[in-house]
Amino acid sequence: MSRIALITGAGGGLGAAIAGRMAEDGCRVVLLDSDAATVEAQARRIPGALGIAADVTDEHRIDEAVAEIVATFGDAPDILVNNAGIVRFGDILEQSVEDFRRVVDVNLVGTYIVSRAVGRRMVARGSGVIINITSLNALAPSPDAGAYPASKAALVTLTQHLALSLGPRGVRVNAVGPGFIDAGMSAPIYADPAVRETRGSTVPAGGIGTAGDVADAVLFLASDKARYIMGQHLMVDGGVSFSLKLQMPRKAPTVRA
Numbered sequence: 001m002s003r004i005a006l007i008t009g010a011g012g013g014l015g016a017a018i019a020g021r022m023a024e025d026g027c028r029v030v031l032l033d034s035d036a037a038t039v040e041a042q043a044r045r046i047p048g049a050l051g052i053a054a055d056v057t058d059e060h061r062i063d064e065a066v067a068e069i070v071a072t073f074g075d076a077p078d079i080l081v082n083n084a085g086i087v088r089f090g091d092i093l094e095q096s097v098e099d100f101r102r103v104v105d106v107n108l109v110g111t112y113i114v115s116r117a118v119g120r121r122m123v124a125r126g127s128g129v130i131i132n133i134t135s136l137n138a139l140a141p142s143p144d145a146g147a148y149p150a151s152k153a154a155l156v157t158l159t160q161h162l163a164l165s166l167g168p169r170g171v172r173v174n175a176v177g178p179g180f181i182d183a184g185m186s187a188p189i190y191a192d193p194a195v196r197e198t199r200g201s202t203v204p205a206g207g208i209g210t211a212g213d214v215a216d217a218v219l220f221l222a223s224d225k226a227r228y229i230m231g232q233h234l235m236v237d238g239g240v241s242f243s244l245k246l247q248m249p250r251k252a253p254t255v256r257a
Contacts, residue, residue: 021212082110
């Protein structure tokens with residue numbers, strides 16, 4: 001029987017791309033999103049997919065969603081991709097505490113809630129894969145991104161914590177960190193040709209990445225080819241996270257024989 005893959009934040013952007021790639025790989029796909037209309041529309045595009053409307057911060061609703069998956073497919077997810085996330089842009093000193101908390105609740109606490117609900121069933125079965133979607137902001141915060149960088153940095157540590165706890169019980173946990181990707185929340189940024197050119201010129205691999213680049217990395221980590229990879233934070237960023245020296249070139253020193 002084909003594996004069951006649950007992707008949160010799958011109403012569009014990266015989540016929808018990951019869901020599509022999982023389906024192409026033969027998985028039975030469950031798309032979960034807080035927006036009922038968009039998640040149902042995306043689910044209709046994938047044969048046999050199940051769309052579920054749920055807020056990842058709602059413990060009771062997430063428990064219901066997991067029960068619905070079991071009732072529909074006969075088992076809990078084999079793969080969980082925690083992709084749901086939000087951002088509230090603005091000066092960190094001007095951001096409301098309400099907005100700060102909401103970002104942390106969705107990006108970090110929401111990931112924990114879904115991982116707990118699904119992880120318990122994976123542990124009971126003795127197998128499963130959890131992949132958390134982080135961000136370049138976890139390593140290099142954008143000054144106008146509010147609570148987003150802190151929430152994603154914390155998610156990296158949560159990934160390691162879950163890996164240590166669940167790994168000995170048969171569940172692999174890793175994270176994927178998208179860099180400059182033209183998809184989802186970042187798509188409006190790259191609609192500006194000047195921004196796209198400027199940012200793309202800083203990427204060692206050349207240019208802005210795609211949702212497919214991220215989906216491919218997720219698919220790899222979900223596969224048996226990654227069976228011995230645990231607690232890792234795989235950056236899908238074309239090398240931009242370590243490209244500081246590339247932005248500050250210097251004349252090579254003269255070497256005397």
